[in-house]
Amino acid sequence: MKIAVVGTGYVGLVVGTGLAENGHFVTCVDRDSAIIDRLRAGQLPIYEPGLEELVVRNVEEERLHFSSNLAEAVGEALLIFVCVGTPSHPNGDPDVSEVLAAAEEIAHAMTGYRIIVNKSTCPVGTTELIRDTVKKLTPHSFDVVVNPEFLKEGAAVDDFMRPDRIVVGCDDVRVLEIMKELYAPFLRTGKPFLTMDLRSAELTKYAVNSMIAARVALMNELANICEAYGADVSSVREGVATDSRIGATYVFPGLGFGGSCLPKEVQAAARMAREKGVGYEILDAVTAANERQQKRFIRRVLDFYGEAVTQKTIALWGATFKARTDDLRGSPALRIIDALLEAGAKVSVYDPVAGPKLTALYGDKISVTDKSYDALERADGLLVITEWREFYRPDVERMATLMREKVIFDGRNLYRPKVMADAGFRYFSIGRPSV
Numbered sequence: 001m002k003i004a005v006v007g008t009g010y011v012g013l014v015v016g017t018g019l020a021e022n023g024h025f026v027t028c029v030d031r032d033s034a035i036i037d038r039l040r041a042g043q044l045p046i047y048e049p050g051l052e053e054l055v056v057r058n059v060e061e062e063r064l065h066f067s068s069n070l071a072e073a074v075g076e077a078l079l080i081f082v083c084v085g086t087p088s089h090p091n092g093d094p095d096v097s098e099v100l101a102a103a104e105e106i107a108h109a110m111t112g113y114r115i116i117v118n119k120s121t122c123p124v125g126t127t128e129l130i131r132d133t134v135k136k137l138t139p140h141s142f143d144v145v146v147n148p149e150f151l152k153e154g155a156a157v158d159d160f161m162r163p164d165r166i167v168v169g170c171d172d173v174r175v176l177e178i179m180k181e182l183y184a185p186f187l188r189t190g191k192p193f194l195t196m197d198l199r200s201a202e203l204t205k206y207a208v209n210s211m212i213a214a215r216v217a218l219m220n221e222l223a224n225i226c227e228a229y230g231a232d233v234s235s236v237r238e239g240v241a242t243d244s245r246i247g248a249t250y251v252f253p254g255l256g257f258g259g260s261c262l263p264k265e266v267q268a269a270a271r272m273a274r275e276k277g278v279g280y281e282i283l284d285a286v287t288a289a290n291e292r293q294q295k296r297f298i299r300r301v302l303d304f305y306g307e308a309v310t311q312k313t314i315a316l317w318g319a320t321f322k323a324r325t326d327d328l329r330g331s332p333a334l335r336i337i338d339a340l341l342e343a344g345a346k347v348s349v350y351d352p353v354a355g356p357k358l359t360a361l362y363g364d365k366i367s368v369t370d371k372s373y374d375a376l377e378r379a380d381g382l383l384v385i386t387e388w389r390e391f392y393r394p395d396v397e398r399m400a401t402l403m404r405e406k407v408i409f410d411g412r413n414l415y416r417p418k419v420m421a422d423a424g425f426r427y428f429s430i431g432r433p434s435v
């Protein structure tokens with residue numbers, strides 16, 4: 001099948017490549033010509049494990065193309081996947097203007113019947129708006145489909161290739177058959193293909209991310225209770241995670257959820273509820289608890305140094321909102337760096353992949369190092385922000401030699417308090433006794 005993917009970011013590139021890998025002829029389009037130029041030169045604009053190999057192979061096999069020309073791609077394709085961004089307005093309301101602008105461009109470019117598949121996460125009713133927008137601008141017939149994407153950055157290729165399920169919102173049986181056929185190779189292990197109406201499919205994405213966010217927020221709150229009562233959240237977590245009604249995912253306490261999805265989607269779900277006058281207390285509480293968790297960490301660091309913070313150099317290990325991605329959007333690290341700079345501290349940061357993005361954001365306001373231990377030189381404290389594998393078993397003696405003050409604030413509970421205490425560190429983590 002010929003497919004156009006509109007928007008070649010974290011989702012569009014993975015979706016386009018994954019579909020090409022399954023034999024389809026895919027053109028990934030982006031309005032940002034720098035992204036297209038890089039891809040054409042064989043460079044990936046994002047870091048996503050396992051993706052580069054697939055991109056290279058499918059480009060070589062001439063199944064995967066990159067273009068800035070939306071009209072050409074839409075002119076040739078039957079299926080058009082919309083994967084453009086849906087950020088939040090400054091007040092937290094979802095902004096679907098990119099989706100509707102893409103719909104207009106698609107409408108102008110259509111040369112015959114098309115199926116428009118919306119993969120961007122949009123508030124309920126947006127896909128109907130897409131339909132209305134396109135209808136006004138084209139004489140050609142078309143159908144719209146909602147196909148929410150559940151991939152996780154850092155494991156995106158695997159998630160797309162081996163999904164837990166495919167959700168398709170659609171009200172035409174022939175279109176459903178085409179979507180079923182498209183996804184059949186991805187569901188060979190018997191994972192379900194769920195069909196529903198447009199609105200339910202749109203809402204499913206918000207429901208999933210709200211549940212995940214609530215779990216994270218609740219676990220963080222429980223961790224704080226552990227800390228207040230001298231209990232150890234690592235033990236409590238094991239007791240929780242082994243309960244078959246609960247399970248082991250998203251029960252690790254930390255710095256609160258970040259990224260480009262969970263924070264904005266919990267807020268958008270609350271907004272949808274508010275608009276219809278139904279309850280949104282839990283959703284608002286999830287957002288508030290998450291904010292509090294991030295501020296709590298910052299306050300702890302600033303309180304520890306007091307006024308002397310202006311004389312201190314604070315190192316960060318990790319800056320991305322989670323490991324195995326270069327995505328800094330919504331990362332707690334940004335808020336932490338901003339707070340440290342505002343308090344007058346010097347900041348040095350090491351992240352295995354996000355160094356260039358950090359430099360682009362902060363310039364010479366912070367020092368970005370290429371090696372993890374370089375960030376620790378003459379540092380008065382280390383903040384562990386992201387759970388990159390390379391931070392799990394550090395050379396504690398080397399750390400102690402490099403650092404001016406032996407203090408660690410571990411936002412990911414990567415280390416054992418006793419090991420750090422034995423090495424002479426003051427060690428603070430989340431929901432565990434400090435040493």
Ligand SMILES: NC(=O)c1ccc[n+]([C@@H]2O[C@H](COP(=O)([O-])OP(=O)(O)OC[C@H]3O[C@@H](n4cnc5c(N)ncnc54)[C@H](O)[C@@H]3O)[C@@H](O)[C@H]2O)c1
Binds near residue numbers: 030
């Ligand atoms: N990132 C994730 O983990 C994830 C997971 C599931 C769903 N989503 C959802 O998928 C959507 C895309 O997210 P993302 O993280 O890939 O965003 P992104 O910002 O990485 O990519 C969006 C891309 O779309 C391009 N674009 C915007 N308008 C365009 C147009 N008219 N024509 C061509 N290109 C255009 C932008 O230049 C950008 O490169 C969002 O709705 C998001 O909520 C994201």
